[in-house]
Amino acid sequence: MRIAVLGGAGFIGSAFVRELNKRGIRPLVVDLLTYAGRLENLKDTDHEFVKADVRDQSIHEILKQADLVVNFAAETHVDRSIYKPQDFVTTNVLGTINVLEAARRFGFEYAHISTDEVYGEECGNEDSPLNPSSPYSASKASADLFVKAYVRTYNVKAIIIRPSNNYGPRQFPEKFIPKIIIRTLLGLHVPIYGDGRQERDWIFVEDTARIIADLLERAEWKGEVYNIPGKQTVSNLELVKLLSEVMGKEIKIKFVSDRPGHDRRYCMSTRLSYETTPLKEGLRKTYEWYLENEWWWRPLIADKFFKEDEPWK
Template structure:
């Protein structure tokens, strides 16, 4: 399969590229991956180091809003997997412009390129945050989109644009919406790598509000398997939720990270809650289970321990990414 992967040097995109190229021997299926990334602050070529010398990888630096570049890269591809996005809620609160440009205009540019290039399938990677907040139960894919942050609103808009290209142009577009990801190579602004790297340096961890907001945790490996299942077996014009099945309050997660890093509760520093902070996310994965055969495989306790160990053993990867001063 010839596949264009956008955002390919980011946390999830790079894992997907590594999975495609490293699984070739086990599966017997050869992939030719064209990887594109703008290498903004969260894009890192070191994330692709394990497959850097693969004959199946071609990397190009560029932005998904560049129509000429996307046209050139999309031509002749069997599929596009579109990860490229601005994704940090706090940054979107401070300034939403880059989120609208990359997440909305960038998605439209990629879709146009896929349409002009005759691409067979487009997998648009989205988030459970487009649904808003849910007090109880879990969201099915048909739930109305009710985003509460500028980031989530930009992703909801990109979902609608993607699905509109299927309905208007007949482009084979599938959308996946995932819960909170964790794993190695995650930029240390998200809660797990932020807290782990702080604790490893002897610093406190900033816990929002009362710490009782709830998130469902999904290992990046399970997420990327779900994406591949949707790409290979999903239906055009459909949305698939991909969750991990482990719901924790932020306080519970923090306590697990403290224990894993050998630290005590005195290292928690409560900070003012995020503006418009969603209280709880929870996705219903029944559709992905029925249609794709998706089930999360990674045990959370083991996955978290392995993730903490990875950050402990790879300070040379994350220390250069920390703010100076």
């Protein structure tokens, strides 16, 4: 089976490529290599690589021979979506429609990677209404609706997968956990948005990759939704405390103003059954990876969304 991984040079996409390699599969990786996509993330993996933009017509020719396309390609940072939403609309919405058009033409199975953020703050299951708060989650929710529309209207074979907050090796330093680790290693304070009591459900990225690979084998491709919660919810302040224990270091926190539209919590259930890595164990693996791979993160710390306390401004 020919599998294409869109956005495979990013954080979760590259973990998914590693999971496919474990299963003896050599995928085609298609990625634009934006600020978040790096060939370093695919070091020591077995894959074919094509640089391309999901918004571009050229994607059709590239995906023509695929049997299955898994789409991780997206703009993913909520703060950036508040600062400048336009790329979130073009990549996350129009890019998805472009890939759906290719699925309509060539008939491949399409796994769309969405997020728990589309549900907003209310607890729910796979059938809950979408209630996004940020430009990021609004773009992801819009894309999900187009996937459903293409299933209904054109019989495209597709599914929607909604993981909760991922963490692990190779996550860009703008995101909360790598930001805490790297800033603490550099002796800097960690900005905490609002009161720090917002709750997030964390899942180790290797679990997400494994669960996605497993569910692709049993999907019905009728537009069904699969939630992937980590089932380990903590507040941001509790997370800082856990990381401080794991790192054996004091983490200097600084309360700053809250991110506009900041959801207090995400909270979804799942109909899948799986095990996840205990949070503390996953945090330890993640910390060790950042300790050993300074070459990976050092070139990225000049970035506004790593450096500033309230970068959305």
